[in-house]
Amino acid sequence: MATVVAVLLGQRDRISPTSLAGLAIGLFGVAAILGSDLRATGFLPLAQLVLVVVGYALGPVILARHLSDLPAVNVIAVSLGLCASAYAPVAAAQWPRMIPATGVLSSVAALALVCTAVAFLLFFALIAEIGPVRATVITYINPAVAALLAW
Template sequence: MNRPAWLLFVLVSVLWGIPYFLIKIAIDDLSPLLVVAGRCAIGAAALVPVALLRGSLGALRGRLGPVAGLAAVHIVGPFLLITYGETHISSSLTGILIAIEPVVIALLMANAEPITGIRVAGLVAGFLGVVVLVGLDVSGDSWGLIGAGMVLLAALSYAYATKLVQQRLSDVPPDALTAATTTISTVVLLPFAVFRLPSPGAVGADSWLALAGLGLLCTALALLAFYRLIALAGSNKAGLVTYVNPVVAALLGVTLLQEPVGVGTVAGFLLIVAGCWLSTRPTRTPSEALAPVT
């Protein structure tokens, strides 16, 4: 990756390690549905003026179908799954489970980059990491298992969304794409969220600030950077931001929310990281493999 891609990679890695911590704070006083709808609405309010000023919305003409599909699989679905999932599991475990995303991307992109023996080993390691996490961290807790399942479904949805952007929407300017997806998501969610409004004075300032951070930083800015990263580096490399996301999420959860991290959490995370690394290694052609080292 070139320098702009690396800078975007670091930015997205940090911005998408923060939301699990902010979600945990926001759902103390706000319903998960309202958190997701509010997050989308704040993101759209920030992004639409940017797209209008840049005159990039014309690039969406004739793309309503894939853009609406992207809104469903990259925002509405996974945001709801993660937020409701965090009512049952810790923010640090949520971030670690999301790290399975590069393994899923490797499977989805198998036609473009064949699954080699090393990649199979990576896929197996990643799967074992999830088994260890779920088996040791939430074993015997039915609601914990449900929460973990929601987060894993969100990871699958994120992986498909990454592939969708690269294959069908990589030529759309990121500001137009993010403005459209957040607006569509807001329109879909707000009619339901109005029935979940809190009573006056029932929400603390920390919850409102967390929601603002989710909308401005973790949605608007992060999506802009991520879609641009996909265009520069491709879906496989862009998906590797989940190497760093869990570290940020775990550090915030442990230091600020006093969430426990057991042996199972560490072991599962290491297996997932190893699986991601192996399953996303670039495939060399026979001529490249036989080329002399200089």
């Protein structure tokens, strides 16, 4: 999807036949993980999935085109703040009756720091180095990692 968005927005990255084959294999892998019975999931989860895919595709292109001259930490802080404000009503509606255990809170903090903040910094550096289209290739392994961890 990032390749399609980048080309539509005038990005000058070239798309080779090997890249297109990789995209097709990645799409097939995601379809294999989701399964063939899409009726079981319902419309809303599928719509949310499409929204995430479009976000993954647009984000690096917007970053490379319009935000590359800004400090990465500032861009990350604003984007995470906007995300937190979008999730705040859902979190408030599902507020737990008890404070989670220290281990749970520590795990969430570690995920937030390592898997989000540090990962964003590395991803922004990767986008600056190789461009938005090639940088999104790293996200192709996400479904495989998720499937292995869930197994």
